Amino acid sequence: MGEMVTWTDAEVIAAFPNASVDQDNVAHYRGRLTHKLLVHCCRECGWWHEPPRPVCAKCWSDRVEAREVRGSGRIALLTVLRVGSPASGVDYDAGYPLAAVELVEQAGLRFTAGVVGDPAGVRIGTKVELIWIERDGKPVPAFQQADDEG
Ligand SMILES: [Zn+2]
Known part of the structure; x- marks a missing residue:
């Protein structure tokens, strides 16, 4: 430990x-x-x-x-937020994708969080990995597209 x-x-x-x-x-x-x-x-x-x-x-x-958990998975459900409380790396004008990510630990195990970065390639099935952003000075889990996405 x-x-x-x-x-x-x-x-x-x-x-x-x-x-x-x-x-x-x-x-x-x-x-x-x-x-x-x-x-x-x-x-x-x-x-x-x-x-x-x-x-x-x-x-x-x-x-x-x-x-x-490892924080790796694939997007299972996707919503785009246009308003919300300010957070680092989040641009609501561009649309902030909120994803239910199916984690690799277990089929059907989903954790919902925002997806940061260019939203253009974010869709159902996109492979993502956990990152941490800040909101109100506190860590918030988020996802970004995984590097090895082909
Ligand atoms: Zn049990």
């Missing part, structure tokens, strides 16, 4: 005043503070689920934990 993360729940909640941080997703938001994308995974059966819930969707175990 790397360095220990020391933020308390209260500190994580205070760090994201515009998010609905609760008991289920506080671990995810704590991960954001160290640029780790954490998704809930079942310790009994290994099933990933997003958004985070206190019980496994597959085997109903409550032994779920937030684990880091």
